[in-house]
Amino acid sequence: MHKFLLAFTIFISASLSAQKTYVINCGKLLDSKTGVVKENQHILIKGNQVISISSSPIQADSVINLSDYFVMPGLIDCHTHVLLQADITSEDYDVQILKESIPYRTIRATRSAEQSLLNGFTTIRDLGTEGAGFADVDIKKAINKGVIGGPRMFVSTLAINTTGHYPIKTSDYAWELHLPKGLQEITGADEARRAVRQQIEQGADWIKIYADRGYYKLADGSFRSLPNFTNEEINAIGDETIRSRKKLAAHAMTRDGILGAIHAGATSIEHGSGMDEECMKLMVEKGVYWCPTLFVNEYVAEGRAKMGSPINLYFKQSIQSTFKKAIAMGVKLAYGTDIGGYDWSLPQAKDFTYFVEWGLTPIQAIQTATTTAAELLGMQGKIGEIKEGAFADIIAIKKDPTKDISVLQNIDWVMKDGKIYKH
């Protein structure tokens, strides 16, 4: 799969010079903000920017003919791990952390980043390198310098947890071994502040924390867990992050992690599979986004249950009603997959199908990965929309995703920053 894609994709990129203008003739064009689809539109591009959109033909140096295609803004995945290659079981994880060097993992990550672009996700927020240091900063740098092809990246480097609460997953290694850590451990508010400062110094755009662990289900069907941080620690992280004009993303499954993370100033709750109504209410009140990462839970549930951990199966049973409740209450939904947690060769656009099955219109589902995701990233008007002044991050599909959302799993044509990466 990878091999095939690589052969025909690496920089088909008609290298578009900054001075030349291009017009894309679109059969259909989606305005992601309003949800309106217009026929026979023309997009004028110069360098990496959209100059204008018109319903009458535009003169330009070159023409890109997409008159048989549905054209829309490049998608945004707010939760990825380019440095992970699926970790369904503890062994999968341990093999990557213990047997693969960081340079080797980084080479593999260049393929993940390219895969994301080919999947039509022209922007990603990568939430933690899982033991690969600050290699995400290097991947981002290589993409921005044109060394490799890949999406626009927002990175969070190491991620933060408290001492002892994020072991290499199988805990049967000899205690005298000093094993590498999948993230940065802290104890106390001072170490919390130090970790945030160090990560920002090394290039983190976001701070990622793991707010809870040890999830369990109560007899009434609700979920609880163990909070990882003291209030002092999590508030120090939030304070340090916000004062540095950065944002906080919190892995949090139940109220034990979610409420503390929101009070500490988190911008997004990752997974949140076991959230309750009090969490939803507070999220709405504070404008906190939810990245529900649905397919990954489904994908790992059986395998982990076989290994003796059935919690993902329980989440799988309850997530549909949790999702519907959250949407009814008005929780803001940002598209995030956790791909890397599952294999990069599997669909990155699978979560859309759950969204639509569970009550969103196809347009609303697309907005989670365009306009809403752009807001989460503070990039409104620059990505997630095709409009004057936006980056030329544009994708096209033969079929119409407003009629069948699953067609987003096979994107036919991809442009990022005015360069074509897939036709």
Ligand SMILES: [Zn+2]
């Ligand atoms: Zn993740």
